[in-house]
Amino acid sequence: MRVMGVDPGLTRCGLGVVDAASSRAVSLVAFGTATTPETESLDRRLLRVAEVVGEWIDRYAPDAVAVERVFARRDVGTVSGTMQASGVAMVEAARRGVDVALHTPTEVKAAVTGSGTAPKDQVGRMVARLLRLAETPRPPDAADALALAICHAWRPAALSPRGQAATPAQKAWVEASRAAAKRGRRGWAPV
């Protein structure tokens, strides 16, 4: 299956596409970013994100689009643009009839490194290793988008019909996912 990951952002929106085989092997299709200037108005910046995400979906025809679930914490000021960019990206996928999934940063880290608290550079290194790249994809937003795509391709439901976690990384994935769901019920703000 082909998955496109979107690390939503207004200044830099990370995009990454991978192909995944049932054997857990993943291969790189494309990565990059949609960037918008801070001098531009909010509506034009969001439109630009929508256009680039739409072009990528049209060009790479993913089976699913995985978007990072944005949490609103204290730094709500910067989060609102990120939330809006995530909503805009979801609409572009829905408009084209492509499935949309949301994954938390913790789920993504657990999926690619085995630890939901792995530092950012470790995620980038694992993405490079898993995709057999000589270097970590840059910028980090693009690496994060690839990690999201891998996370979605490797989600337990996609690999096991009974939703069982087969590997340590998958077990960590499931635990992180459950923890995120619990936090959601306690009043966190999943997008």
Add this chain to the structure above:
Amino acid sequence: MRVMGVDPGLTRCGLGVVDAASSRAVSLVAFGTATTPETESLDRRLLRVAEVVGEWIDRYAPDAVAVERVFARRDVGTVSGTMQASGVAMVEAARRGVDVALHTPTEVKAAVTGSGTAPKDQVGRMVARLLRLAETPRPPDAADALALAICHAWRPAALSPRGQAATPAQKAWVEASRAAAKRGRRGWAPV
């Protein structure tokens, strides 16, 4: 000038269109809501909001779209869907080359009632009076969207070339606008 107001929301997104003459007279063109079922997935709900907002812009051809500026406070859980809906609405306007403006709830209340702290039902009653309607437009989301549209049509810059506040309501509008801008700098979260 013709202005379309959007009171963003996922369950119920208020829409209202008014025509404004230079004499401060405003008249009703249309009001209504875009509703999406809570049982639907987030991406499909946002797509529905985008489609209805787009249809309204195409049908009524407003000169500007005024969207309520969403603030993230404690109830971030419900606010994230509202934020995403506002972003999606902005994109539909930008896609069609229509100007987008954001106004805070305080600005809107001040514009139509003269008080930035007016209760919701007072805003609805003033909207009905200003548009010479026998009844308050329902649901409240639609009345709020009409108030937004009136607020934008009456913004000081639209009426006075030098941006001066001519009436008590306009003075309240300018004060509320400045207060909102200050709060923004102190870390509030304007969308």
